[in-house]
Amino acid sequence: MLSSLAQNINFTPASRSSTEEIIYDHDLIALQKLFSEIFGALTGINAVIDKNHQIIYANKDFLDFLGLKTLDPILGMRPGEAISCIHSKEETAVCGTLNACAYCGAVNSIMESQRTGLKSIKETHITTSEDGKLKSWDLNITSTPLTLLEKQFFIVTFQDISDEKRRSTLERIFFHDLLNSAGGLNGLLSILKASTDPEKEHELILLSEKASQDIIEEITIQRQIRAAENGDLEVKIELINSIELLDSAVSKIEFHEVGQNKRIVIADNSANIDFETDRILVQRVIINLLKNALEATHKNGSVTVGVESNGDKIWFRVIDDEVIPRDVQMQLFQRSFSTKDQNRGIGTYSIRLLTENYLKGKVSFISNEEEGTIFSVELNKTWPGN
Numbered sequence: 001m002l003s004s005l006a007q008n009i010n011f012t013p014a015s016r017s018s019t020e021e022i023i024y025d026h027d028l029i030a031l032q033k034l035f036s037e038i039f040g041a042l043t044g045i046n047a048v049i050d051k052n053h054q055i056i057y058a059n060k061d062f063l064d065f066l067g068l069k070t071l072d073p074i075l076g077m078r079p080g081e082a083i084s085c086i087h088s089k090e091e092t093a094v095c096g097t098l099n100a101c102a103y104c105g106a107v108n109s110i111m112e113s114q115r116t117g118l119k120s121i122k123e124t125h126i127t128t129s130e131d132g133k134l135k136s137w138d139l140n141i142t143s144t145p146l147t148l149l150e151k152q153f154f155i156v157t158f159q160d161i162s163d164e165k166r167r168s169t170l171e172r173i174f175f176h177d178l179l180n181s182a183g184g185l186n187g188l189l190s191i192l193k194a195s196t197d198p199e200k201e202h203e204l205i206l207l208s209e210k211a212s213q214d215i216i217e218e219i220t221i222q223r224q225i226r227a228a229e230n231g232d233l234e235v236k237i238e239l240i241n242s243i244e245l246l247d248s249a250v251s252k253i254e255f256h257e258v259g260q261n262k263r264i265v266i267a268d269n270s271a272n273i274d275f276e277t278d279r280i281l282v283q284r285v286i287i288n289l290l291k292n293a294l295e296a297t298h299k300n301g302s303v304t305v306g307v308e309s310n311g312d313k314i315w316f317r318v319i320d321d322e323v324i325p326r327d328v329q330m331q332l333f334q335r336s337f338s339t340k341d342q343n344r345g346i347g348t349y350s351i352r353l354l355t356e357n358y359l360k361g362k363v364s365f366i367s368n369e370e371e372g373t374i375f376s377v378e379l380n381k382t383w384p385g386n
Contacts, residue, residue, distance in 0.1 A: 012096030012107055017339040018054045025056040032148060045158040048146065053078045053096055055108055056153070065158065079106055079156060083127040083137075101331040106141045106156070113143035113154060123161075127352075134356050136170070136349065140164045161321075185211035197344040209254070217252075221350075224284065228353050235358055236277045237383045241309045242314065243272045245279070250305065258294040267306030275314050276383040281354050282316075288351050289318040289375050296322040296373070309381070316377045324367040332365070360384050 017025075026140040029048060030036055039046065039057070045065045048057035054076050057102040063071065066082060080095035081088045085184070088095045101107045105124025112120035119142060124138045138160040145152065188211055192204040227233040243266075250264050293303040297320050304319040322331070332348050354376055355361045 005128055012053060012101060012111065014094045014097045015052060016094075017050055017054050017076070019076065022050070022056055024070075025050050025153070027074065027153070029057045029148060029153070039155075045160070047079070047082075047158075048158050049079070049110070049154050049156055050154055050197060051114075053084055054376070055079065055152075062158070065160075073169075079110075080104070080126070083126065084130050086127050086129045086134070089129060094171050100327075103327060105139070105329045109141040110154060110156065111144040113145055128189075132356075134352060136162070136353075182215060185215065193287045214222040214256075221284070224281075225350050228350070228358060233281075233354075233358055235281065237276055238279060239274050240278055240279050240282075240317075241272070241274050242309075243270060245283060245286070246255050246270065246305060246307060249290065251288050252283075252292045253294070256291065256294075258291055261299045263302040264290060264294070264295050265302050265304045267304055271309035271314070273307075273309050273314065274379070275379065275381040277359060277379055278355065281359055281377070283352050285354055285359070285377055286316055286318070288348075289316075289377070292348060293318050293320040293373070293375070296320055296324075298322075312381050314379050314381050316379075318375045319372060323369055323374040324365075324373055329365075329367060351375075355379075 015068065039048075042059060042338040043061070044059075045062045046059045047055050050056050055071075055078070058074070059072055063069065066074065068291075076177055078088070078095035080101075085095065087098050087100045090098065095101070096104075096107050102174050104123035104126070106126070109120045109122040109124075112118075112122075121140060121142045124139050124141055125377065126139060128135050128137060138161050140161055142155075142157045142159070144157070146155050147153070185208060188204055188208045193202060195201050195204060206257060224233060225278075246266055250266065253259060254264050286290050290305060297303055301321065304317075306319075308317065310316045321337045352363045359379060361377055361379040363375070363377055365373065365375045379383055
């Protein structure tokens, strides 16, 4: 059902209430003393919207959630605009009318309650942008019809479940990957214990060392993501070489389980240049891109990675032949969204988090039948401010 909705750009009507209508409706509600007192006493993040999904009233918790003192800055805005959803900032964007909006729980909750006249509860994952910093929210959205003086409004309630979802997602992925690596190490040590062949024992020791490094790597990844989300991740800038970085990233992922019976090809025309960035974070981004591409690639398939340079910019690109379904493309960078089973799904989220919040770069992708899927990470050759 959602896939068919996504074909319709005008998922929500683009028409908006006039300034006069917004002010009239706001005053109408404000003058209902009993309602305003009850509404103000409600716990939770609540706003009242009109038939065109525009905010006409809100409680203090809603204003606190947005860091506002008064309603004035968001009066007449749609919810996505008020919370600075990244899609609402797109050129000529109108909140609720974009393809991505068809998969937004807030839009779906409001539309459903508008259609049925009943309360509707949906979960949604929203990425917001404020002062150039991205932040992901996991929210439960409740839309409840409200009739006042024969006019139809809707109470929209935002329940922030970000901490709960983040902890659940990170722990699920962390323990899944850690158990896989620890299980592999335990198996290797069991074989080593029973071995009587010195040559085979040496090979098993090397494999065991690699498995133990994987365990340390998994722990490091989780620490980096948690620190990045909390704003505590330190960036260490140094001069690094583009080809050396690619070689290092490929060597760390090509023998991973997702790379079995698959090839990673470094493009021949890759730019060989030095640039300023954080080596560890950029390598983590490239490894995650390669890992995602390998997971999507069929047996005996290949993934291409390369680097391009022009002016003061440098681009790392990872290419595979598979096409990402349209509904997945619309939700790809959301923290709690996964195209796989419940133990995966944080890769693309961490790519954008690290690149845009810490490396001062940009992440983009295209995915179609003609070109396959191409992820691009754009960085500055010289660290901004240096």
